[in-house]
Amino acid sequence: MEDSFQHAHGFLQTVVLLTLFLPLISFALSIIISYRYAWIVSISAPLFLLASAVCATIALFSQWNAPDVLMKFNWFTLGKDVFSADLLISNLVLLMLFVVALISFLVHLYSVGYMAGDKNIKRYFAMLGFFTFSMQGIVLSDSLLVLFVFWELVGFSSYLLIGHYSESINAGRASKKAFILNRIGDIGFLVCLMLVWSNQHSFNIIEIVGGEPSEWKTYASLCLFFGVVGKSAQFPLFTWLPDAMEGPTPVSALMHAATMVAAGVYLVIKVFPFFTPVTLEVITIIGLVTALIGGFSALAQFDIKKILAYSTISQLGLMLIGAGASMPEAALLHLLTHAFFKACLFLGAGAVIHSLHQAQRQAHAHFDAQDIRCMGGLSKKLRWTFATFVVSGASLAGIPFFSGFLSKEALLTSVWMQQGYFSAIVFLGFAIVSVLTVLYTYRLVYFVFLGESRMVKELPVTEIPLIMRIPLTILAVGSFWFVVSWSPFDFSGWLFEYSKTRAPIELTIGSSVIILVTLFFSTKIYRSGVAHTSDVLRNGFYVDSFYNKVSLYALTPIYRATLFLDRKVIDGGIHFSVYAQVTFAHVVAWVDRQIVDGLVHLVAGVASGIGSLIRSFQGGKIQHYVYWAVFAIIIFLICVLK
Template sequence: MLDEHTVHNLLWLLVLLPFLSGSVWLLAGRRTNGWVGSAAAVLTLTGLVVSGWLVTQTGAETLTLRTEWLVMPGRAVPITFRVDALTLLMLVIVHFIALLVQVYSLSYLHDEPDRYRYFGFLSVFVGSMLGLVLAGNLIVMYAFWELVGLSSYLLIGFWFRKPEAAAAAKKAFIMNRIGDAGFLLGIFLLLFQSGTTDLAELPDLFVTNGPLATLTGFCLFCGCIGKSAQFPLTTWLPDAMEGPTPVSALIHAATMVAAGIFLLARIHFLLTPDALLLITLVGTITMLMAAYAALYQTDIKKVLAYSTISQLGLMVIGMGTANVPGALFHLTTHAFFKAGLFLAAGSVIHGVHTQDMRRMGGLRTAMPLTFAGWAVCAAALAGLPLFSGFLSKETILAGAFHWAGQTGGFAYLIPILAVLSSGLTACYMARQGKLVFFGTHRPIEPAHPAVHESGWLLTIPILLLAVLSLGFVFSGNPFSAGHSWFFGLFPPVGASEEHLWIAVLSVSVAALGSWLGWRMPVVPTSTSLSRLSEHNWYLDGFYKRMIVWPFVQFARFSFRFDQRIIDRLVDRIGMGNVVLAHMVNWFDRAIVDGVVNSASWLAHRLGSLTRSVQNGRVQSYIASAVVGLLVILWFLI
């Protein structure tokens, strides 16, 4: 067992190393292009080794490590790190996925002239995620939370000269700030009620009852709504596919979007039953809407983006139904098979130079390794037996049915809809497999060179993630999640009891969904239902009409009001001031200066008269005296 001082230093090393290296590469510029990718991968591998070593040395023991940040009279603000099983799990996942993405990017972005900027942003993102998962209080978590948002903005808009990428980055940034505003309000409410945001102290200080406690929990959940693209803030994630595909694999499959689920796991003890019910409803709505939106998409990456949103909704349901271990289990399995699917999609795009699935087809023979990796990861996503997704999905479904049995009434709709969502997942993945890998090739340019398998730097990460998506990796019995090593770290609650009928129902629905997806035509008939899916329930149009358009109109009205009223009023006041200034100037010259000049002239004249009397002639003085005497006598008589 390591002493706390050593653990403390290692954790600071893990967090600061990506920030320092990313800053160096960004400052050094293009001169580092030749080796920056390899250096980033080596540093991430070092972090992965250190994280793995910490797992073996600390085990599941909980440590709280503090460093004084700001010291003020009567109060100190610490930076607190919390090390427990969840922290160590996330450290390994973040480092491992980041390492595979960086290796993949060495080939995928080989011809990119700004590789230094890409790997610099990627390193900053990794450091931000590591700080987020290590945070021991919500204020520190919020600081790294915002850094994650900033670095994701930079990565989504990496090709900023492309208008769609720049717009997608701005959209992601703004919609995340909306959720983060609620998160920050929740932190303030928590601080008001408990006087602390330290995760080790809150269980003894926060009272989880009353409307204010429910409001606090929901405000904290708003952070999850933004980062994990839950309803109604879902529309930024599909647009974020404008970024490089490795970014999609890292940020939008395994790490950033999982931050919201991580947050819920950290604050679950703060959530009241009413807050948990609301969280469950939001997760259910998100899961169904996103699964249906994926059905008729034609962009290979957008199908996976909507799938990610749907799976995150399923994890939120797990959190809302008090099945925290089940949700974290699915978070772990999802990180591997969804990252594998995104990297497989990138390999396909790299080979055919289009993201439109209608222009693909027949690629299983041209790209057999990519197809094999995709097939395993897609089976895991669909929840088929022998694959990891089957184990984690059944855990969440069992927990949801258990919760519904305790709640009663309409609560059974939640697990039933979750089963329906599993069928939709299998449906859109079967459709994607048919369009991309089966049939005949439908190239966008017939003269394009023949498609061939991607290089080893692209295929090895895909195959490795496919292997990690097998059920044997997580459980000695791939048909039973109860035998999984995962529940040795996170003991299951009563909601995790297994039921054979749930597995049979889920697999049957998935098989039916796969059959329906396979039968869907390449170019389906345009109907209101298909357009509803293609346009993601018209959410963007709704937001533009109900939120963006009113704000734009208000801005235009304010601009016109400023021009026509405020500016004219200011102009009139200015003109009035000019006229008044002229009047004051005339008054000053004609009246004030006139009085002063008249007094001066009078004084001058009197002085001249007096001076004429003082002429030095005695007879004049005698005459003046006589005249004065006569005047006095006249007054006296």
């Protein structure tokens, strides 16, 4: 495969590598350019991403439905083991690469107008490019180890993008929260890498996904899914995503549409054969719980971006339900359609916020430009934004003739085909989530565009610039059914060209009727003004409060115990050891000075005294010699005579 690729697909290799590295070049250039010429970044960054999107498009159309191609690159050697950074080109990779590149380019283009005048524009576009490069690395990698490196780079760049408004305390807290909760999930990913290496002695995905299910694969795949839970904001690690709305709105669009949160679902699809039946059941349960929590919570929010954030959480849960139902193609289809309509919704929300901020400056008014209770009647002032918002909202709600309807039909069909009580419960939960989606989508559209004009009634609200309308238009067009299939009621289009899966006619009719009936009642509920919200739903079922209480009541005693252990036991032991050594050193020094040195000095003194005595015999005076001679004779005679 490698030889034929190098011979026949050299052009493809170049195009794919350009798609990957052009965003990185954009990042480097944005860093190098002086702040004096920061305006150049607003031109160069979108151009580099446009080139990346063009390369991804060429790769998609030239290689679609062709045999998979593996691009091998040796990374490093450790002993006898060679670690490679392989890139795999397949239909899945090509499609996701195209979606990431296109959405990222549109967000870059939109940001030119939205972020105009921002003092940190250089850093913003630099990290946006680096974020895109990291996500494309995840898409292309065929090594779990290399994929994990890009996985962490996505987390790092998202940390900086969420906290872009450095003067905001909330933005700083949100970025730290996102970073910490993602790292908690990544612990599972690391354990998975250890299990895979110890059992397979390889990180190559092609080699890992083969073989029969086994006990170690169950543990490893569960650990890997725990990493997905953190990255794709699934229960119980979903609370960082609503708070991440403190970042710039274009960043939210990119993160929620085709990157970061989509990375976890994409990973599940990419390594789907690796997951055992036990893990797939866990994936289905977590996906269902997350979808319900996100749907109910979105129904009670008043921040326009938080409504969309909880909606993203709910839709990601639906994607995992499809994957858990052994139909990863359905999850991929919803991932594709979600990328377009959710990016359009977020950019539409950004258009509303941008226009209201501009109007506030002109009228010297002050209110929360993200609170939907302050809006209303904007359909007459923001006609273009309203049209694109309604189209993408209809796709989110799953209304027929829009792409979201087809992808949800695929997901419903995947659950419908399963047998047993568990599948029936999942199907019922899916239906509830679909109804909730219609409710909160209509509620959002009504409060912002259709309802009674509130605080914005007298404001000089004007439409966004053309450079911001272009991305909205492209994404709105991508929300129609023909992006998926020529038939508005059959999801088995070009993406499912070789699939024999079809939605049962009764399922299609039933889901269509339920959606339309729910839409009808939504108009009655919200136009009558009787809709109420719940504190439980508004606070995301108090999961964050639970974490805070766990931190306060469970982790605080652990913190105090470890602090005591550190200060009294560990530090105390170290201090005792030091003091004991110092005391022993003093004792040794005294013994050395008083005993060892004293004995040496005594011997030296005795020797010196004997020497002095002997020297006195040799003074050179005759009378001394005579004296000592007479003295010796006398002593001798005394001893003899005695």
